Amino acid sequence: MIPILGLAAGVLLGLFFDPTVPVWLQPYLPIAVVAALDAVFGGFRARLDGIFDAKVFVISFVSNVVVAALIVFLGDQLGVGAQLSTAVVVVLGIRIFGNAAAIRRHVFRA
């Protein structure tokens, strides 16, 4: 329950305070969001599996976001930013789908 409250608080904070993001960081926000979603779904699934660990969750979240943004940044520097973004979205998307399916099996037993 508390994590969901935290998520809601974060969304409200972001919508109300509307923080300005430096321009150089803006291209990496969408990919960071996908990476964060992957970590959140993974954490939720781990909790349902009964093996949730706060340390693993926090580290996986931070590293996911940073690595995803870093890969895209590197791709931008090498001129393959769009392709690497696609690669990151595909891999993380598959993982999100897999975790969502596992969560569904837990919740609906189907």
Add this chain to the structure above:
Amino acid sequence: MGASLLDAVLAETLDPAYAQAAAARSSDGGAPRPRRWDRVVVALTMAVAGLLVAVTYDQAAASVEGRDEVRVALVDDIRTDSAVSDELAAQLESLRTEVTRTRDDLLAASAVGQRARDALARAEESAGAVPVSGPGLLVTLANADPSADEDPVGGGTAEEDPREQVQDGDLQLVVNALWAAGAEAISINGQRLGPTTAIRFAGEAVLVDFRPVTNPYEISAIGDPDSLSAEFLASPEVGALAVISQTFGLRFEYAEEEELSVPAASVPELRSAVPEGPDDPAPDPTPGG
């Protein structure tokens, strides 16, 4: 190898670190850890995730909004500037009329001046610098109607066949045939063709004398209607154009008119020639585009 990579991506959707941590805990005998801090840290991380989502959503929405705003502002700019340009053109026209009248008044004072005025009038007529009217031929060229047999699903956005649109070349062909047939003055949609007027394509628009003219194109040619239409129709290029327009559904019509009037052409700018004078700076060449 390739299959195993995909298999790994598809099968290991959960971070293996969770399982390892769980195994380590159970081997430790499930030592109780400070649960309170775990919750705070997890809640904070979730808050960061929410913040990230909200900020990204804001950014995306703002950039769409910004694009729309910029577009509207640019369209407004274009409207204002074309209004200004029209106004200036009208001003130029009235000033030029005034100059002409003053000059004619001054020249009429002497015999030499009168001869000069007559010579000037003839030169201006050939240069298309004065509006003229008279009988002639009115040729209409228009794009093909959107064909009814087009795919109704994609109809709105379907690429139009460029051959179903009147091209600059078609207009050039008609105009050249009209000159060859003895036309004395020609205008396209009210744009007089002077000696240096170009008919060009820019994107989707046909430019006559660098001003856009739009479909349908009405070409007024002043001259003896009978010989004009006879020679115009006899020209092989016009025959070819008639076949093309029939094939692609372009509208290509002509009619003899008793009274046509064409406006004055814009006076060509001097680009290299500089009037002799002590105070003239270097000319400011405007690129013709």
